[in-house]
Structure formats: structure tokens, C-alpha cells
Amino acid sequence: MNLKVLILPGDGIGVEVTREAVRVLEHVSHKYQHTLEISEALLGGAAIHQSGTPLPDKTVELALKADATLLGAVGLPEFDNVPPEKRPEKGLLGIRKALGVFANLRPVRTYSSLLESSPLKNHLIEGTDMIIVRELTGGIYYGTPRGISGEGAGTTAVNTMVYTRAEIERVARMAFRLARGRRKKLTSVDKSNVLENSQLWRKVVTEVAGEFEDVALDHLLVDNCAMQLVLNPRRFDVVLTENMFGDILSDEGAVLAGSIGMLPSASIGEQRESGAWVGLYEPVHGSAPDIAGQNKANPLGAIGSVAAMLEYSFGLKQEAEAVNRAIEFVLGQGRVTADLKPAGAPATTSEVGEAVCSAI
Numbered sequence: 001m002n003l004k005v006l007i008l009p010g011d012g013i014g015v016e017v018t019r020e021a022v023r024v025l026e027h028v029s030h031k032y033q034h035t036l037e038i039s040e041a042l043l044g045g046a047a048i049h050q051s052g053t054p055l056p057d058k059t060v061e062l063a064l065k066a067d068a069t070l071l072g073a074v075g076l077p078e079f080d081n082v083p084p085e086k087r088p089e090k091g092l093l094g095i096r097k098a099l100g101v102f103a104n105l106r107p108v109r110t111y112s113s114l115l116e117s118s119p120l121k122n123h124l125i126e127g128t129d130m131i132i133v134r135e136l137t138g139g140i141y142y143g144t145p146r147g148i149s150g151e152g153a154g155t156t157a158v159n160t161m162v163y164t165r166a167e168i169e170r171v172a173r174m175a176f177r178l179a180r181g182r183r184k185k186l187t188s189v190d191k192s193n194v195l196e197n198s199q200l201w202r203k204v205v206t207e208v209a210g211e212f213e214d215v216a217l218d219h220l221l222v223d224n225c226a227m228q229l230v231l232n233p234r235r236f237d238v239v240l241t242e243n244m245f246g247d248i249l250s251d252e253g254a255v256l257a258g259s260i261g262m263l264p265s266a267s268i269g270e271q272r273e274s275g276a277w278v279g280l281y282e283p284v285h286g287s288a289p290d291i292a293g294q295n296k297a298n299p300l301g302a303i304g305s306v307a308a309m310l311e312y313s314f315g316l317k318q319e320a321e322a323v324n325r326a327i328e329f330v331l332g333q334g335r336v337t338a339d340l341k342p343a344g345a346p347a348t349t350s351e352v353g354e355a356v357c358s359a360i
């Protein structure tokens with residue numbers, strides 16, 4: 001198969017972790033005799049520096065042409081006090097929207113060799129295996145009106161949480177289909193005791209459940225969900241929620257996995273005529289400027305995102321499994337970066353990438 005992949009390293013540790021993810025992608029492609037056609041483009045702070053905008057047209061053009069896109073991370077401290085419109089993050093939100101990747105799949109699982117890396121008690125987290133399905137192209141991240149106006153004591157800031165029935169239906173169907181291939185349990189998370197937006201969310205998800213009678217649906221309020229995630233994480237199979245709630249809950253989920261550096265993600269859009277799904281793959285972590293450029297960052301979230309790409313965009317299940325098994329093997333060997341608090345000396349970013357390749 002020919003795999004046409006666009007790489008968007010972005011900022012900070014994004015550059016380092018995508019380098020290892022590409023190394024793994026090259027290795028697995030070679031081993032299974034696929035040809036790789038890789039291109040690279042600018043996004044985020046790096047793009048602002050070179051072209052004055054966080055999402056150059058060229059980047060969108062290349063992403064639309066590629067079979068799949070792999071992204072590192074965006075964000076730089078020098079933009080901390082800049083309005084949202086001009087920030088590196090705007091590039092990330094823009095590319096998600098341009099590709100129409102409305103469903104962000106964030107698997108959260110524990111590995112037996114990493115139980116000690118989590119601050120939570122082993123018996124609570126052992127065996128956790130869930131996927132958070134985060135709506136990614138709507139809600140308060142994109143809603144209008146938005147902005148800051150007025151002055152003095154009357155200065156007013158507005159954001160709008162908005163969803164249409166169609167937006168809720170499509171992401172709900174994606175989540176139900178995933179649940180069908182797993183333990184057949186779907187938990188929809190909202191704040192319907194306060195927000196009209198969540199009332200529509202709950203109503204539509206309940207209706208869509210009618211198409212999936214083999215899947216058991218329950219609803220949780222987001223505050224309770226935040227608590228249940230650390231009290232009883234094994235109760236979750238597929239968690240479906242809107243954009244901002246999903247952003248927040250998935251960072252909490254990272255604590256179950258031992259480190260945010262472990263979490264991969266797949267953002268999926270419509271199915272193309274070829275049958276492949278449009279996909280943007282990125283680790284859940286950010287650009288971590290404090291450790292950028294030091295070869296310390298955990299590349300496993302990015303490498304896991306390569307596995308997700310092989311599975312979802314290319315339908316290469318065997319190859320995806322080979323990558324996931326290699327990750328598990330390397331974890332078992334204890335060859336991990338500092339975030340996972342290894343007993344011995346921590347491995348570097350590139351050592352972990354090399355170890356995953358050898359294990360494949």
C-alpha cells in the first residue's frame with residue numbers, strides 16, 4: 001500500500017516526538033512492505049514565526065491531499081498574552097475544522113508495568129480500558145458570538161456553546177459504533193442540569209441509542225464523571241462528550257495511564273470514496289516548553305497515534321497491532337522517559353523510539 005502522510009511537528013516537544021513517531025512509521029512500513037510518501041508543513045508558533053499565521057494555506061492544502069496527518073503539539077510561552085485569534089492554538093483548531101475531523105478518539109488504558117507510575121492506587125486503576133470520544137469541531141471552542149468588549153467594570157467576555165442536532169448525531173453514531181466493537185457500553189457526559197446545550201445533547205444521544213439496541217447507554221453529569229473517573233475508572237467503556245468537557249476529562253484520564261505522555265489520539269472525519277476515513281493523529285499532550293529540545297519527552301503518545309493512523313486511516317490492523325505490542329514490550333522492559341518515573345535512569349526520547357523499532 002502507498003501511505004501518503006503529512007507531518008506537522010508544530011512546537012516544543014512536538015518536533016521531538018513526531019521525529020520518533022516517523023521513525024516508527026518508516027520502520028513498520030518497511031517491514032510490512034508499504035511505500036511511504038511523507039511531506040512536512042508548518043503549524044502553530046513555528047508557522048507564525050515563518051509565515052506570520054498559525055495555519056498557512058499551504059498546510060491546509062497539503063493536509064487535504066494527504067491520506068492522513070500526524071501532528072506533534074502546538075503552543076509557545078511567548079504567545080501567552082496574545083488574544084486567541086493570533087495564538088498557535090488557533091492553527092490547531094483551524095486544521096481540525098478544515099479537515100472536518102469531528103470525532104476525537106482518546107483511548108485511556110493502564111499497562112500493568114506502569115501501575116506504579118500513577119499516583120492513584122493500583123487496585124483502583126488496574127484493568128482500566130476506555131475510549132473518550134470528544135466532539136472536536138463544535139461547541140464553545142468555535143461558537144459565536146465570542147470576544148471581549150466594553151471597558152472598565154463593564155468589560156464583558158462572551159463565548160458560546162452551540163451544537164446542532166446533526167453535529168451531535170454524527171459524533172454519537174461514531175461512539176456507538178465503537179462501543180459495539182468493544183464492551184457495548186456508552187456513557188454520555190453532559191451538564192444537562194444547568195445547560196440547554198446539554199439538554200439537546202442528552203435528548204439526541206438518547207434518540208441515536210435507538211439505532212444501537214445492543215449498546216447500553218447511561219448518562220453522567222460532567223462533574224460526577226470527573227469524580228467517577230478516579231473513583232471507579234473500570235466502569236467506563238466508551239465515554240461520549242462535547243468538545244470542552246472532553247478536553248478536560250481526557251487530561252484527567254491521563255493520570256490513570258501514568259502520564260499524559262502516554263495518550264495517543266485519532267481525530268476522525270467523514271469516510272472518503274476510497275473507504276478510508278479522513279484522519280488527524282496527535283498525542284493528547286501539549287508542547288511542554290519546559291522540557292523542549294532536551295530529548296526527554298515521552299514519544300509513546302505520538303507513536304501510539306501512528307498505530308491509530310495505521311488502523312483507522314489505512315485499515316492496517318496487523319501493522320497497528322505490531323506497533324502497540326512493541327510499545328507494551330518497551331514499557332515492560334522499563335525503557336521509559338522520566339515522566340513515567342522509571343526505577344533506573346530514564347531513557348531519552350530517541351532511545352524510546354529506537355527501542356520501539358527494534359521491538360517491531
Ligand code: IPM
Pocket residue numbers: 074075089092093247284286
Ligand atoms: C488538546 C489541547 C488543545 C485543545 C489545545 C492545545 C488547543 O489541549 O488537544 O487537548 O484544547 O483541544
Ligand code: MG
Pocket residue numbers: 247248251284
Ligand atoms: Mg487538552
